[in-house]
Amino acid sequence: MGDVKLAEALALRADATRRVEQLRARVAASARYQEGEAPAEDAVSLLAEAGEALEELEILIRRINRTNAVTVIEEGVTLTDALARRDVLRLRHSVVTSAADAAAGRDQRGAVRQLRSELKMLSALPVGELRSQADELARRIREVDMRIQRANWEVDLLD
Template sequence: MKLAEALAERGELVQRTEHLKVRILANSRHQEGESPAEDAGQLLSDLDGALDRLEVLIRRINRTNSAAQVRDGTVTDALAHRDVLRIKHKVITAAADAASGRERERYGPRQLRSELTYISALPVSELRVSADDLATKIRRIDLEIQSVNWEYDLIEE
């Protein structure tokens, strides 16, 4: 199994566990004299099976990511770098929005001359360019990681 296939299965298992949780909660109580639509005990058993498989996949994915090479490091290194770039992108974009007064626009322009005016403390256009550059770097890293995901086989336990 390729790493990309394992990642897809992991995503499906996460969705399945969430779906099972909803069904368990919906069927965990019922009115006296009525029967629940589904057996909550069986659903819990199904959840255990799905979570066991998910744990195995996560361990194998993490081991493979630690061994798979991308650029000058491993996939794990690339994922860490991408995550940090995403955080930085989010902060820079929020700073540009705040400096441009985007948050205050909902109140409209000044109504009276006596109202306070606000001046940007940050260069908004430079922040936007920086955010665009970060977004490009993030996309490139994602593409490299996805490419590697189809090259490497999942490491056995």
């Protein structure tokens, strides 16, 4: 692979991962067959092909990880740091949104829960404040993601 941008390598990784999964399924489907019948495919050669695809995938992942670790996208922040930040911001957004939904009496589908009790349900959390936090987190996620995507298209994959 000559001058490959990081974004291209990420697409290749996704393709390679799908290919490995397809080969895994084909190996499993061909691993046993009925006596007197021929197997649908040669499981031994499929397994060997999967092994080669996995070796290529490992090399690609190593190159991507090396590139992410040394690529600085802003003062003192590597691409690896930004990916970790984005992942945690997404989790934080999920926690805050779930808390706001629960406090507002909504279930996972967004429907308001009705209780057949005469007791009034009170919110233990400030729903409006949590919604504002969720909006701010979503904005920060978009900003970090934009910097990551820009780097993906600008940075060359390392060997």
